[in-house]
Amino acid sequence: MKAAVLREQGKPRPYVETQPLAIEEVDLDGPAEGEILVEIAAAGLCHSDLSTIEGIRPRPIPAVLGHEAAGIVRVVGPGVSELKVDDHVVMVFVMSCGVCPDCHGGRPNLCxxxxxAKAKxxxxxxxxxxxxxxxDINHAAGISCFAEYAVVDQRSVVKVPDDVPLEDAAVFGCAVITGxxxxxxxxxxxEGASVAVFGLGGVGLNAVMAGAIAGAHPLIAVDVHDEKLAxxxxxxxxxxxHAGSPTALDDIKDLTGGGVQFAFDMAGTVKALEMAYACLRTGGVLTSAGLAPADAEFALKPYEMVSRELRVQGSYMGSCTPSHDLPKYLDYYRQGRLPVDRLRSGTLGLDEINxxxxxxxxxxxVRQILKP
Ligand SMILES: NC(=O)c1ccc[n+]([C@@H]2O[C@H](COP(=O)([O-])OP(=O)(O)OC[C@H]3O[C@@H](n4cnc5c(N)ncnc54)[C@H](O)[C@@H]3O)[C@@H](O)[C@H]2O)c1
Ligand SMILES: [Zn+2]
Ligand SMILES: [Zn+2]
Structure with missing residues (x-):
């Protein structure tokens, strides 16, 4: 099958010239015990893939990248009982084994x-x-969906109803579940809490839509691109x-009578993280899903954090249990409250991936959808 293979991290841009992802004919084994083979119908280009290409997080290479996708089950391996051929599925980038201390402790997203396995x-x-x-070529997040097919563990997918277009379903696996x-x-x-979302890519815009579902007010969107603000x-x-405005922080404080109750860093830069922390009101909570470079550091004043009772927390895969949360998020989509199709910025063939x-x-x- 055809797949996009990353052989070297940190190649310079423009990628159309340096071609960090090479379209190769690779061999894919059939599914082993508990695994399935999925034909990839649609895959989203997420900033985490870009970070891997940039090399800001070392990863085992060569690898077939891609961790946000939807497709159709074509082969089921031995021991697979909950899925059958022709089922439509969305991939999730952390599968839950169900038996490790993290899964047992109710944190399946941290399995x-x-x-x-992902690190290896x-x-x-x-x-x-x-x-x-x-x-051997390495897998990315147990998925590797920048390819015509993927063999994945059965626990790396959640079934989606056949009437959900697969190009919409794909983004549920990362941008939606995370944001x-x-x-x-x-x-x-x-309901009624003040919220600011920093970074309006696929993840941040899903956070904005979720803020609206929660009934947040004011619900402040922050980015450096005017079209994304609109x-x-x-x-x-x-x-x-606009994050670049010299009055941005004061403007947020003015809108909220002194700061927001909930700030979200969905940009993945220390600058955004610092600004999100700085706009908290007393008792406020900063939640970061943005993945800054592996060696980046974020400084805060402990006295201020304690005396103002500020909280800072990470969020990985939206602290979700995919089999429980994704059907709920698909309901919001059906109700028109999560119009993920509006985040789509065109579709690409495999040869246009760079x-x-x-x-x-x-x-x-925002979200470009690859149709391998
Ligand atoms: N925690 C998780 O589980 C998880 C899952 C998926 C993605 N991520 C991470 O989330 C981040 C966002 O992913 P994405 O695919 O939406 O990326 P994206 O590139 O589509 O969006 C990032 C946005 O941040 C904006 N931005 C940059 N600097 C900013 C600043 N100082 N202030 C405000 N906005 C700023 C950019 O203009 C852009 O619109 C990435 O770091 C990605 O690696 C984390
Ligand atoms: Zn992602
Ligand atoms: Zn586990």
Whole structure:
């Protein structure tokens, strides 16, 4: 099958010229015990893939990237009982083993087995199903969906009803679960709370839509791109603030009588994280789903944090249990409260993938959908 293979991290831009992702004919093993083979119908280009290409987080390479996708089950391996051929599925980037201390402790999104396999570039059962000229190719997040097909653990997918277009379903696997989950699960924003969302990509705009679902007010959207601020307002934000404005912080404080109760960093930069922390009111909570470079540091004054009772927390995969939360989020989508199709910035073929990452890096697009 055809797949986009990353052989070297940190290649310079423009990617259309340096081609960090090479379209190769690779071999894919059939599914082992507990695994399925999925034909990929649609895959989203997420900033986490871009960060892997940039090399700001070291990952095992060569690898087939991609962790946000939907597709159709074509082959089920031995021991698979809950899924059958022709089922439509969405992929999730942390599968839950159900037996490790994290899964047992009610934190399936932090499953230790899944995270250990991901760090090695393997599937959770061990080993790799992808090969090129006799060499093993690493998996990305147990998924590797920038390809025509993927072999994944059965616990890496959630079934979706057949009437949901697969290009919409795909973004539920990362942008939706991360952005909506951060607001509704990790932070648990109550009705009427003041919220500011920093970074309006696929993740941040889902956080904005979730803020509207929660009934947040004011619901302030912050980015450095005017088109994204306008889009956020049309998706439910009550106010838009340009992060580059010298009065941005004062403006947020003015809108909220001194600061927000809940701030979200969905940009993945220390600058956004610092600004999100600085705009908290006393008793406020900063939730970050943004993934800054692995060696970045974020400084805060402990005295201020304690005396103002500020909280800072990470949010990984929206603190979600996918089998429980995704059907709920699909209901919001059906009700028109989570119009993820409005985040789509065009579709791409596999051979246009490097161009897609140039565009994502430029910041002009939200979710580009790859149709391998
Ligand atoms: N925690 C998780 O589970 C998880 C899951 C998926 C993605 N992520 C991370 O979330 C982040 C967002 O992902 P995405 O795909 O939406 O990215 P994206 O590139 O589509 O969006 C990021 C947005 O942040 C904006 N931005 C940059 N600097 C800013 C600043 N100082 N203030 C305000 N906005 C600023 C950009 O203009 C852009 O619109 C990335 O760091 C990604 O790696 C985390
Ligand atoms: Zn992602
Ligand atoms: Zn586990």
């Amino acid at each position: 230790g087995s899944s995270i250990a 570039g393997e599937l959770v059962a061990g080993g790799r199903r992808l090969h090129l000229a006799g060499t 909506v989950g951060a607001v509704l699960n990790t932070a648990g924003v109550p 889009l956020a307002c049309s998706l439910g934000a009550s106010h838009a603030i 161009l897609g990452f140039d565009r994502l890096s430029d910041g002009q697009v």
